[in-house]
Amino acid sequence: xxxxxxxxxxxxxxxxxxxxxxxxxxxxxxxxxxQSLMPLLNMRLVRPAFLVDINRIRSLDYLRAExxxxxxxxxxxxxxxELWAGARERCPILTxxxxxxxxxxxxxxxxxxxxLAHADPAAELPVVAVALDATLIxxxxxxxxxxxxxxxxxxxxxxxxxxxxxLTEVRLPALRPGTGWAFVExxxxxGDFALAVVAALLQRGPDGxxxxxxxxxxxxxxxxxxxxxxxxxxxxxxxxxERFTTAGQDVAAPLNPPGDIHASxxxxxxxxxxxxxxxxxxxxxxxxx
Numbered sequence: 001x002x003x004x005x006x007x008x009x010x011x012x013x014x015x016x017x018x019x020x021x022x023x024x025x026x027x028x029x030x031x032x033x034x035q036s037l038m039p040l041l042n043m044r045l046v047r048p049a050f051l052v053d054i055n056r057i058r059s060l061d062y063l064r065a066e067x068x069x070x071x072x073x074x075x076x077x078x079x080x081x082e083l084w085a086g087a088r089e090r091c092p093i094l095t096x097x098x099x100x101x102x103x104x105x106x107x108x109x110x111x112x113x114x115x116l117a118h119a120d121p122a123a124e125l126p127v128v129a130v131a132l133d134a135t136l137i138x139x140x141x142x143x144x145x146x147x148x149x150x151x152x153x154x155x156x157x158x159x160x161x162x163x164x165x166x167l168t169e170v171r172l173p174a175l176r177p178g179t180g181w182a183f184v185e186x187x188x189x190x191g192d193f194a195l196a197v198v199a200a201l202l203q204r205g206p207d208g209x210x211x212x213x214x215x216x217x218x219x220x221x222x223x224x225x226x227x228x229x230x231x232x233x234x235x236x237x238x239x240x241x242e243r244f245t246t247a248g249q250d251v252a253a254p255l256n257p258p259g260d261i262h263a264s265x266x267x268x269x270x271x272x273x274x275x276x277x278x279x280x281x282x283x284x285x286x287x288x289x
Contacts, residue, residue, distance in 0.1 A: 026163040119153050178287065199279070202287060
């Protein structure tokens with residue numbers, strides 16, 4: 001199929017782009033990598049009246065490591081972030097998650113900010129953003145606005161972005177020294193949409209007691225799910241396989257993930273428990289101190 005008719009603009013700066021969004025509002029769509037948008041357009045699942053192509057806004061094509069965080073501009077490609085030494089050294093969980101995003105051909109065009117703005121519940125990057133307490137920067141004619149990742153994802157393919165806002169940057173904190181981390185995913189084939197995703201971060205004191213834990217799941221609800229009860233259970237205890245098994249079971253029990261032709265609700269719930277245990281096991285092996 002071919003897209004429904006639409007008008008097209010290719011602004012050269014953020015001011016021009018936000019002016020177009022202010023003019024067209026909900027009738028407009030942003031085109032960056034296009035790896036999610038173009039199939040939707042071709043299948044006519046979305047029919048914007050106006051397409052704003054931001055690929056020529058060179059000021060949004062950057063990767064920066066500054067002030068304890070990584071800053072990624074709106075048109076920086078997934079593959080460039082994946083190969084970026086700054087991410088590999090300061091935030092390896094981000095690098096690891098990107099290896100699960102489609103195939104290399106997809107990552108050559110897709111963008112980190114585009115994936116976050118698309119907000120697919122099975123996507124890898126929203127899970128990492130929530131796990132890291134990332135900050136997303138949106139701009140409009142009213143000026144910039146910082147949105148915590150915990151408040152950004154509202155529902156299926158729905159975010160806190162207003163119709164006239166452009167996501168221009170995501171800021172991800174670098175991992176604290178000594179952090180154990182893991183990103184695990186299960187899909188039927190490499191490059192397929194995930195049936196479940198888990199990101200885990202652990203900190204441990206010199207006495208062997210867990211001082212901080214973060215567990216976030218994707219693919220089991222309409223938004224990334226932070227497992228706060230499991231985090232509280234882990235903190236204050238020793239990081240053992242038995243506790244990881246219990247944490248996984250406790251995370252999975254209240255979940256009601258969607259069932260479809262790829263996996264039933266019960267299967268995804270069981271998978272969530274297994275992946276939480278697996279992620280915590282990998283994370284503790286990477287702990288320092």
